[in-house]
Amino acid sequence: MIMIFGIPGPLLFGQLLLGLINGAFYAMLSLGLAVIFGMLNIINFAHGALFMMGAFVAWILLDTLGIGYFPALILAPLIVGVFGVILERTIISRLYKLDHLYGLLLTFGLSLVIEGLFRNAYGSSGLPYRIPDVLQGATNLGFMYMPNYRGWVVLAALVVCISTWLIIEKTSLGATLRAATENAPLVQAFGVNVPRLITLTYGAGIALAAFAGVLAAPIYSVNPNMGSNFINTVFAVVVIGGMGSILGSIITGFGLGVVEGLTKVFYPQASATVVFLVMIIVLLARPRGLFGKAA
């Protein structure tokens, strides 16, 4: 057996993989938060609730309509994304002229409502979601056995994160989006429908959260608290990375997941708090965040 720093190799790699998976969720969620914050100037507190909703929609699709995992991976983000678009049009758009804090408070209330409704309907014990047959089993990588589904989650998250980054940085749509983030009235003067752009951005950010939710469904049990368990850590991730950069959110998300995984190997008691400790260090050394722009 390989030993690394006195730790059995498989244990180390196993925790690293778990860390990468958590990191994948941190990355996808903080990415969505960053994109939404850039355009709407609100912190979407309901992000965790909508992540949970994505997992539930996938479960409901399977349970009532018999729609399997892979179609759900497309359908659930679409459904939840449309829900997000409706929310933005009917409620959130009323707040743009107010202090940013009201957006935070409103979406906090929204998350309470959504979580409460799901708790009423499905209880809080959690519902199992089966890993699809294709992704069952494990692969021997030589140094460790990797459960196929976990490998898939990391891969899918990477692909989605990098595509989002490419869309924002390399396409003309992304260029318009970045321009509108910098100076919305000017972009509107050039004939771009900025309110629609804002709505679609919110919908896309929500769809990203829902996509993460579907990926998470087979790993964690589908339960109403799964989002709020994540979202507090994701806020710390956002503070560490700073919201200025898309790539920064992705790197910070994965990086902190790995740090958390390593902490679980070397000092398990601190694994729940290590992200917050990193946040404290970053606040002391570089208050604007690792990738943040100066305020």
Add this chain to the structure above:
Amino acid sequence: MFGFTRSQYIAFLIMVALIVVSPFVLYPVFLMRVLCAALFACAFNLMLGYVGLLSFGHAAFFGMGSYVTAWTMKFWHLDAFFAMALGGLTGAALGLALGYLAIRRSGIYFAMITLALAQMVYFFCLEAPFTGGEDGIQQVPRGHLFGFIDLSNDMTMYWVVAAVFLGGFLLIHRIIHSPFGQVLKGIRENEPRATSLGYRTDDYKLIAFVLSCGLSGLAGGTKALVFGIATLTDVHYSTSGEVVLTTLLGGLGTVFGPAMGALIVTSMENYLAQAGAWVTVIQGAIFMICVLAFRRGVIGEIANWRKLTL
């Protein structure tokens, strides 16, 4: 002497009269819950209403105050006065440490940082042996105040809680209407300008934060003493959310709003106790309605309607 305007003076007298009369009409334990929540909300309002910083982690100070009071009462058999004072000091000390970090950012980041730091405190309480983990610290004796006032009687306890609340309320009012408080409002309105006038705004914010956290700790400690229990709920972020709701519903930046909000929110929880998870849904819905249509809160609306300062 506390800088009350005429209308505030009348409102204050009404509030005191209600505090004196109500235990003869209503259940004192319920009223004590309202008063603890009211002190907590008043302390929170000092930060959000007068400095303009939204702390989403006030449960950490409330909860740690609650744990320390419960622990010192149960295992050190301290006098209730010292146990509550220690609760307040714990809140203030923790506020100094976390506030030092959090005031490095403002606005939305401040909210996220305080939330994350409070979450860290929550995980600490979950793991640390002295909090009793999931069980919390139970069966805390109420003990004696100043050695001779037996607090096991609900009515005696009520008067003590009422005195603590009124003391905290007047202290906050005094702080707000002192020159220090005026600087705080100045920072809220225009921080760069306050800086350019030579005020060290970070110091002002930190002092206000520590005061607010100390009073939150006192509220938590008092609550632990009344109910004889300190649990993880006290440090959970839902408690932080609840105090935001309380203050917003009562009236942000008003003197009497937080107390009114505490009365409404606590009564609601009391009467909806059987409704289970619907309480969260209703609270969330009230949150959204407040933000969308009712940003002044109950007291703020009354003040605006009657053209008064409350």
